[in-house]
Amino acid sequence: MSEIYVGLMSGTSLDAMDAAAVRFDGPLPVLLATHTTEWPSELKGKIQQLCQSGNDEIRRLAEVDPAIARVSAQTVKSLLVKAGLTAEQVTAIGSHGQTIRHIPELGYTLQIGDPNILAEQTGITVVADFRRRDMAAGGQGAPLVPAFHRAVFTSETAHRVVVNIGGISNVSILPPGSEQSPVTGFDTGPGNLLMDYWCQQQWNTPYDKDGFHASQEPHDPILLETLLSEPFFRLPAPKSTGRELFNPAWLSSMLEGFSGLSPTTIQATLCRLTARCVADAIKQHGPETGEVFVCGGGANNKTLMTMLRKEMPNKRLGSTSDLGVDPQWVEAIAFAWLAQQNILNLPGNLPDVTGASGLRVLGGVYPA
Incomplete structure (x- = not known):
């Protein structure tokens, strides 16, 4: 059987959380199902505030980080229902997280959405925090x-x-x-x-x-x-x-x-x-x-x-x-692919793109 991965993506536009269930068993990924969750307006506002410097940021970060994870988990659960899949059939979730800071000239990037909560609430292994290993190797951490x-x-x-x-x-x-x-x-x-x-x-x-x-x-x-x-x-x-x-x-x-x-x-x-x-x-x-x-x-x-x-x-x-790939779902599929690269112990970056000193396996693994 081919392995199934889920990619989770919420980008700079902050329009929604996208999830894609993907099977990799040929030259093109097979998109099994998709689901989109619009950000609750109050949470979206708090995320936007965190994207800029402000007062009491650590407390606000501590509140928003798990809230994003809970939305991510619900998005995955809804996706599995659409796809007719169980958690046991999914090898891993590739979670981009929500970027709230990206300052590569200072060697700093931060994506939030606690992967521990995501793994706990879905019962699926999570691969997250993809950018910082590339940055640790001297790269920009983006684009991936x-x-x-x-x-x-x-x-x-x-x-x-x-x-x-x-x-x-x-x-x-x-x-x-x-x-x-x-x-x-x-x-x-x-x-x-x-x-x-x-x-x-x-x-x-x-x-x-x-x-x-x-x-x-x-x-x-x-x-x-x-x-x-x-x-x-x-x-x-x-x-x-x-x-x-x-x-x-x-x-x-x-x-x-x-x-x-x-x-x-x-x-x-x-x-x-x-x-x-x-x-x-x-x-x-x-x-x-x-x-x-x-x-x-x-x-x-x-x-x-x-x-x-x-x-x-x-x-x-x-x-x-x-x-052969729906343009709306390329990024979510890409993070499913990056999760697969991690699980297979294969590199996920391109040093010629990011400026890193070499190929690196990206992401941390949070077992189910």
């Missing part, structure tokens, strides 16, 4: 999904890029037959994070469905160049980022002097920023690229996909569904 992208999406003949657009965007540049070739991967900058925030502020909606608001007016070229003046965009790879940089305060500072722009123009410009940063990264680090496949929530944003096509007119652009 390029190792999965290489294993699943590499072509023997085509130069490919997989673009993951969640709260933050990252690219995996995959040369043909890249088991023998180095893979480049890094965060390019904001993905949906700033667009989601702007939607919440202007229209009281959680995100820009289908990119509707961003499609109403053209972007503003001057504002775009102002946004692109952020030094992060000029840093060499490896590099990674998060809410610590791209947050409401950053956006407010960039919008000073642009009070005459309409909310839809600003939304269009934020959308173009995401597309431009992805395209610039591919142009600089993967000029031979012929095929670009998008995953994550950004794959569902029609306006963003249109802007990506405008930025990369000579490349084939699609989503990972063209390669």
Whole structure:
């Protein structure tokens, strides 16, 4: 029998907890079932507060850490019911946890959601805390999904890029037959994070469905160049980022002097920023690229996909569904795969991507 793993993912966008039951027994992972749990609004607010410095953080962390674990456990239980699986049939859960700090230049990253509680309440072995071993070896601890992208999406003949657009965007540049070739991967900058925030502020909606608001007016070229003046965009790879940089305060500072722009123009410009940063990264680090496949929530944003096509007119652009993997579930599947790598005592990082001194088995194991 093939082994079944569960991947748990809650990203920078903080939209929901995603869970995927996955079987690995061929060139492509087999997605058995999925389940999404929206964050309770009160808990989501507490997580957002923890993402920034504040008073009494240790007490608030002690409250939120187990609360996330309990939501994770309930999500897994609901997933098992959907899949018709028992806990005994699952080898392990790969839990990303919720990132509340990621400051690689200080050698610091923290994902919370107590894996002890998750193992106790599900009766399934948990693999968690994937990033810190890579960081201990001198790496950024992120992005980690390029190792999965290489294993699943590499072509023997085509130069490919997989673009993951969640709260933050990252690219995996995959040369043909890249088991023998180095893979480049890094965060390019904001993905949906700033667009989601702007939607919440202007229209009281959680995100820009289908990119509707961003499609109403053209972007503003001057504002775009102002946004692109952020030094992060000029840093060499490896590099990674998060809410610590791209947050409401950053956006407010960039919008000073642009009070005459309409909310839809600003939304269009934020959308173009995401597309431009992805395209610039591919142009600089993967000029031979012929095929670009998008995953994550950004794959569902029609306006963003249109802007990506405008930025990369000579490349084939699609989503990972063209390669047989649902773009909405790539990250959750990736953490199921990372759990399997750990259980098999195989490395889960790519030193060329993270900057670590070598390959490492990632994650700590919390037995059922």
